[in-house]
Amino acid sequence: MVKKPSKKRLIDRQEFWGFLFICPWLIGFLIFTVGPMISSLVLSLYKYDLANAKFVGFENYRRLCTEDPLFWKSLKNTALYALLTVPLGIFGSLLVALLLNQPVKGVRLFRTLFYLPSMVPAVASALVWQWVFNADNGILNQALAFIGLPNIEWLQNEKFTLYAFVIMSLWGIGGQRMIIFLAGLQGIPESYYEAARLDGAGTLAQFRHITLPCLSPVMFFNLVLGLVGAFQVFTSAYIMTSGGPNNASLFYSLYIFRNGFEYFKLGKASAMAWILFAILLGFTLIQFALSKKWVHYEGEAK
Amino acid sequence: MKRIPTYILLILGSITFSIPFIWTISTALKSSSEYAKEPSRLIPAHPDFSNFAKAWTALPFPTFVWNTIFVTVICTIAQVVTGSLVAYGFSRFTFKWRNFLFFTMLATMMLPGQVTQIPVFLVWRKLHAIDTFFPLIVPAFFGGGAFNIFLLRQFFLSIPRELDEAAMLDGAGFVRIWWRILMPLSGPAVASVALFSFLSHWDAFEAPLIYLNSPEKYTVSIGLRMFQDSYGTNFEQVMAASLVHILPTILLFFVCQRYFLKGITLSGMGGK
Numbered sequence: 071m072v073k074k075p076s077k078k079r080l081i082d083r084q085e086f087w088g089f090l091f092i093c094p095w096l097i098g099f100l101i102f103t104v105g106p107m108i109s110s111l112v113l114s115l116y117k118y119d120l121a122n123a124k125f126v127g128f129e130n131y132r133r134l135c136t137e138d139p140l141f142w143k144s145l146k147n148t149a150l151y152a153l154l155t156v157p158l159g160i161f162g163s164l165l166v167a168l169l170l171n172q173p174v175k176g177v178r179l180f181r182t183l184f185y186l187p188s189m190v191p192a193v194a195s196a197l198v199w200q201w202v203f204n205a206d207n208g209i210l211n212q213a214l215a216f217i218g219l220p221n222i223e224w225l226q227n228e229k230f231t232l233y234a235f236v237i238m239s240l241w242g243i244g245g246q247r248m249i250i251f252l253a254g255l256q257g258i259p260e261s262y263y264e265a266a267r268l269d270g271a272g273t274l275a276q277f278r279h280i281t282l283p284c285l286s287p288v289m290f291f292n293l294v295l296g297l298v299g300a301f302q303v304f305t306s307a308y309i310m311t312s313g314g315p316n317n318a319s320l321f322y323s324l325y326i327f328r329n330g331f332e333y334f335k336l337g338k339a340s341a342m343a344w345i346l347f348a349i350l351l352g353f354t355l356i357q358f359a360l361s362k363k364w365v366h367y368e369g370e371a372k
Numbered sequence: 373m374k375r376i377p378t379y380i381l382l383i384l385g386s387i388t389f390s391i392p393f394i395w396t397i398s399t400a401l402k403s404s405s406e407y408a409k410e411p412s413r414l415i416p417a418h419p420d421f422s423n424f425a426k427a428w429t430a431l432p433f434p435t436f437v438w439n440t441i442f443v444t445v446i447c448t449i450a451q452v453v454t455g456s457l458v459a460y461g462f463s464r465f466t467f468k469w470r471n472f473l474f475f476t477m478l479a480t481m482m483l484p485g486q487v488t489q490i491p492v493f494l495v496w497r498k499l500h501a502i503d504t505f506f507p508l509i510v511p512a513f514f515g516g517g518a519f520n521i522f523l524l525r526q527f528f529l530s531i532p533r534e535l536d537e538a539a540m541l542d543g544a545g546f547v548r549i550w551w552r553i554l555m556p557l558s559g560p561a562v563a564s565v566a567l568f569s570f571l572s573h574w575d576a577f578e579a580p581l582i583y584l585n586s587p588e589k590y591t592v593s594i595g596l597r598m599f600q601d602s603y604g605t606n607f608e609q610v611m612a613a614s615l616v617h618i619l620p621t622i623l624l625f626f627v628c629q630r631y632f633l634k635g636i637t638l639s640g641m642g643g644k
Contacts, residue, residue, distance in 0.1 A: 084465050084466055085465075085467040085468065087546050088461050088465025088466065089461070090461070091457050091458060091460050091461025091462075091465065092461035092462060092473065094454040094457060094458055094513065094514050094515045095454075095458040095515030096473065097514060098511065098513075098514020098515055099477070099480065102488060102511055102514065103480060103483065103488055105491070106487070106488035106490075106491035106492050106495075109491035109494075110488065110490055113490065113491065166385065169378065169381055169382060169385070170382075172375070172378050174375050174378055174382070177382075178629075180382045180385075182625075182626075182629060183386035183389060183390060184385065184386060184389055185625075186389070186390070186393065186622065187389055187392070189571065189618075189621045189622055190618050190621070191571075191574060191575040191592075191593065191617050191618060191621060192577055192593070193575075193577055193593040193596050193597060193614075194596065194614035194615075194617045194618050197600060197611070197614045198393075198396050198614060199392070201399070201610070202392055202395075204607075207411040209391065209412070212412050241389070294482065295481060295482070298481070298482050298484065301484065302485065304577075304578060305578065308577075323484075323486060327578070330489070330490050331493075331581075339490055340490055343484065343486040343487045343490070344487065346486060347483070347484055347487045350482060350484060351482070
């Protein structure tokens with residue numbers, strides 16, 4: 071038997087094994103992502119309640135936009151929530167990361183303390199915060215009383231409820247986003263700072279001309295995923311307020327859930343999901359386009 | 373001397389972040405009568421552990437805990453194993469469309485879960501799998517999420533290829549290289565992925581809420597919600613029950629902590 075040239079065989083083997091190894095993801099992607107996405111797009115053109123299906127074209131979309139005030143309310147709530155929590159979260163976690171990147175004794179203990187809230191399961195955290203916001207004897211109102219401010223009915227007064235959720239989101243600024251910033255900070259070579267100091271750059275100048283540009287890819291990552299995350303806030307609102315009072319904390323995902331799994335308006339819920347997808351895709355593309363102006367990749371060529 | 377402001381900020385920050393925790397523990401240790409009298413007292417005058425016992429027996433909590441452990445452990449193992457296999461494929465092999473597929477995978481991180489939720493639910497319903505653990509467990513066997521795969525791939529890329537080649541000369545196959553070389557050398561990344569994966573399943577709320585109907589199948593998250601419905605006004609008991617839910621994640625975090633930050637830092641999140 072004559073063997074073929076081994077180079078060619080090695081490449082074939084590479085092709086085969088490489089594909090084989092990524093198969094779990096590829097198959098899962100087809101079954102759990104591509105297939106359902108297409109079905110949900112089709113479903114959004116139907117009126118479907120688990121028993122009867124009727125093709126209605128774009129009726130679901132039209133009715134959402136023109137006849138459903140709760141759709142707009144949930145969109146507005148969610149947009150406001152995202153507008154407040156995404157920038158606050160990014161700057162907050164950047165500040166915490168800068169602080170935890172200082173070479174001080176016991177910094178690992180502090181990292182742990184700041185990270186711990188992110189280890190608290192969402193349901194437990196919602197229950198804890200429900201009680202932090204308790205109007206009669208929650209600790210937030212006690213702290214307010216301590217400095218002489220009146221009690222606030224955080225979760226009962228519709229004017230404050232959304233802000234209560236924003237405050238609660240700040241508890242997570244020491245979490246995964248901060249760790250990603252910290253990893254980015256530790257990836258900046260010390261030699262950059264040394265060179266800058268030789269040129270007489272102060273702390274602020276170093277931050278502005280070295281730290282920020284070097285962190286910009288990480289910042290971009292956090293911005294894109296932060297927005298996606300903020301638009302999907304669900305568990306806390308489901309547990310703490312069920313969307314109330316007067317739908318002040320009815321977030322978009324909660325309204326999709328209600329339509330889909332409580333009212334079984336599966337076509338309408340699918341249409342809502344696709345609108346959400348379109349919004350997020352739009353924002354992501356805008357961010358990618360803008361990123362060319364402010365995100366610096368090392369070596370640029372990559 | 374220069375460090376003093378840093379310390380002050382660090383200490384103030386940690387206190388602020390810990391307050392909800394500390395108060396949770398303190399409330400859980402108060403008896404109902406003490407809570408009614410002095411809800412704001414930080415250290416309970418008479419620490420009382422009966423709330424834990426009450427929470428534990430009021431609902432079938434042991435069943436909830438067991439269900440959650442069952443689902444979480446299977447999913448974590450499945451995610452680590454399949455995720456690292458996929459990461460191995462993406463980091464060590466060249467094949468057609470590799471880069472395209474890799475970027476597609478990263479792009480799925482931006483996809484809101486709601487887009488696929490309903491059709492997936494309808495399929496499980498067709499398969500008569502509602503109120504079973506299958507819908508919660510099966511998806512974990514398919515690579516376990518883009519972020520985890522990305523983290524592992526970055527870590528694998530930092531391991532010199534010469535090690536693979538040396539092993540190959542010794543007659544090791546690809547699977548052996550993955551299991552005997554890459555995995556043991558990737559402790560920090562594997563620990564981070566395991567931790568994320570454990571937390572995400574221990575924590576899962578929406579999926580169990582959609583798929584589980586009968587109380588004997590409930591996970592702790594859903595059980596806690598039920599507990600809140602029936603005992604919502606007994607804050608001290610709700611807090612005790614919440615602590616039962618929180619404790620395992622905190623313990624696991626302390627066990628993995630040594631590797632955890634390293635796993636992400638070395639994966640070069642900043643470089644990409």
